[in-house]
Amino acid sequence: MSLRGAIAIVGAAESTDLGKIPDKSALELHVDAALNALADCGLTPADVDGVASAGEMPVDVADYLGIVPEYLDGTNVGGSSYMLHVRHAMAAISAGLCETVLVTHGESGRSRIGMTPWAPAPQSFMAQLEVPHGPVGAPSLFPIGVRRYMAEYGMTREQLALVPVVQRRWAAMNPRAKLRDPITVEDVLASPVIADPVHLLHCCLVTDGGGALVLTSAERARSLDLPHPPVYVLGAGESSESSVVSGLESLTSSRAIRVGGERALAQSGVAHADVDHLMIYDAFAHVPIYGLEDLGFVGRGEAPAFIEDGNTAPGGSLPMNTNGGGLSYTHTGMYGMFAIQESVRQVRGTAPAQVDGVDVSVCTGVGGMFMSSGTLVLGSAATL
Amino acid sequence: MKPVPTPTPDTRDWFDRIDAGELTVPRCAACGSFFLYPRSSCPRCGARSVELVPAAGTGVLLSFVVNHRGPAGFEAPYALGVVALAEGPRLTGVVRTDRPDRLEVDAPVRVAFEERGERRVVCFDLEEATA
Numbered sequence: 001m002s003l004r005g006a007i008a009i010v011g012a013a014e015s016t017d018l019g020k021i022p023d024k025s026a027l028e029l030h031v032d033a034a035l036n037a038l039a040d041c042g043l044t045p046a047d048v049d050g051v052a053s054a055g056e057m058p059v060d061v062a063d064y065l066g067i068v069p070e071y072l073d074g075t076n077v078g079g080s081s082y083m084l085h086v087r088h089a090m091a092a093i094s095a096g097l098c099e100t101v102l103v104t105h106g107e108s109g110r111s112r113i114g115m116t117p118w119a120p121a122p123q124s125f126m127a128q129l130e131v132p133h134g135p136v137g138a139p140s141l142f143p144i145g146v147r148r149y150m151a152e153y154g155m156t157r158e159q160l161a162l163v164p165v166v167q168r169r170w171a172a173m174n175p176r177a178k179l180r181d182p183i184t185v186e187d188v189l190a191s192p193v194i195a196d197p198v199h200l201l202h203c204c205l206v207t208d209g210g211g212a213l214v215l216t217s218a219e220r221a222r223s224l225d226l227p228h229p230p231v232y233v234l235g236a237g238e239s240s241e242s243s244v245v246s247g248l249e250s251l252t253s254s255r256a257i258r259v260g261g262e263r264a265l266a267q268s269g270v271a272h273a274d275v276d277h278l279m280i281y282d283a284f285a286h287v288p289i290y291g292l293e294d295l296g297f298v299g300r301g302e303a304p305a306f307i308e309d310g311n312t313a314p315g316g317s318l319p320m321n322t323n324g325g326g327l328s329y330t331h332t333g334m335y336g337m338f339a340i341q342e343s344v345r346q347v348r349g350t351a352p353a354q355v356d357g358v359d360v361s362v363c364t365g366v367g368g369m370f371m372s373s374g375t376l377v378l379g380s381a382a383t384l
Numbered sequence: 385m386k387p388v389p390t391p392t393p394d395t396r397d398w399f400d401r402i403d404a405g406e407l408t409v410p411r412c413a414a415c416g417s418f419f420l421y422p423r424s425s426c427p428r429c430g431a432r433s434v435e436l437v438p439a440a441g442t443g444v445l446l447s448f449v450v451n452h453r454g455p456a457g458f459e460a461p462y463a464l465g466v467v468a469l470a471e472g473p474r475l476t477g478v479v480r481t482d483r484p485d486r487l488e489v490d491a492p493v494r495v496a497f498e499e500r501g502e503r504r505v506v507c508f509d510l511e512e513a514t515a
Contacts, residue, residue, distance in 0.1 A: 140451050
């Protein structure tokens with residue numbers, strides 16, 4: 001049984017506000033986004049029989065909303081969790097376990113309202129193998145491989161700095177983006193050094209916000225009176241590897257992105273050349289560079305020149321991170337939900353920085369420091 | 385006070401040997417593969433017969449960042465890197481140097497130990513500096 005196109009995203013919305021939201025807890029942000037996503041497709045909590053979430057337990061989200069679930073997915077593999085939720089819902093709905101799944105995200109990343117204080121568990125491998133050596137959290141662990149990438153492939157500091165520069169150009173077209181003023185390569189390299197070669201402007205934002213999706217079978221989607229066209233899940237894949245950076249198979253590539261991406265593209269039957277739009281989780285500037293290569297859009301070592309040549313920029317051949325990304329749009333902590341939201345908007349044709357004629361969008365998330373990854377291939381009705 | 389590891393039952397022997405000033409690398413007695421982090425079964429073949437083999441103590445700096453901000457006790461700037469040990473497996477640690485800005489990928493390094501109270505923590509010195 002092929003699951004290609006078996007389910008559709010019928011509702012998709014973010015929290016009412018993004019950025020600094022000191023009057024809402026993390027759980028409330030899940031709920032705010034969930035109600036917005038349900039309103040987006042004209043459904044109510046009573047229509048939902050499946051709940052998936054990360055950060056907060058799906059149990060709490062379901063109870064808050066008064067949902068009586070028959071399907072719960074609490075997969076939490078960091079920022080890519082939501083791609084996995086969609087994939088799991090694809091299987092569950094197709095197998096008849098449930099009919100309508102609500103996937104929710106909410107984090108008070110900036111205001112820290114209702115959040116569990118973040119610290120690796122004392123007996124985790126991160127706490128045993130990494131914390132004693134003085135990392136400054138993700139900014140010094142995630143990019144450890146970048147210098148090796150530069151040495152092996154000749155990427156310059158200027159090329160790495162182009163990633164946030166290009167994404168700021170997309171953000172400038174998006175009124176919801178937190179950072180919208182144009183920046184230059186010089187600005188990036190003049191910003192404070194955090195963990196050389198990483199400067200402040202190579203790092204993602206820290207914001208509050210949420211997002212939610214409503215998924216159902218493609219068949220049911222066609223029977224609903226929807227205000228927006230359904231967006232079909234053509235393919236999905238997931239994978240993981242070590243939770244410590246020293247345990248990763250490679251420092252210049254992500255096996256998790258590669259494995260999950262291959263599976264997603266194979267299931268979708270979509271060729272790289274047919275992909276109109278791309279979202280790659282940009283917690284830090286190097287992640288889209290790795291992602292472009294690991295997903296096979298360019299060859300090994302070719303991503304910096306691909307970006308430099310304008311391919312991912314407005315007007316380029318492969319528009320990427322068109323909401324401004326985690327570097328300029330918003331980044332609550334587990335950004336994957338926002339990447340999916342933008343893919344949905346682009347396929348629907350409703351994005352603030354809309355690209356012409358998007359029928360296929362690929363959306364890749366990562367969790368931890370390349371610890372996990374999930375990829376979705378989303379398509380319009382024309383792709384079925 | 386800089387942090388020290390809190391070992392778990394499956395990592396305790398490895399950390400105890402470090403406290404005694406000896407770096408070891410876990411090896412599977414069944415298939416012969418070396419691996420890190422330390423664990424009670426082999427990630428390649430699943431065998432539960434793991435032994436700790438003394439490491440040569442040499443390695444190569446695969447990659448690193450130079451932290452310009454640090455947690456309490458760490459004096460920035462300092463280099464945090466991933467080292468490939470001679471046996472193959474990799475470890476994260478600080479590369480001790482007065483000039484982190486001059487460090488280069490692939491620099492040969494030698495394991496060293498930093499005293500932290502009753503524990504020791506692995507770090508690395510440049511091979512040139514110890515020669």
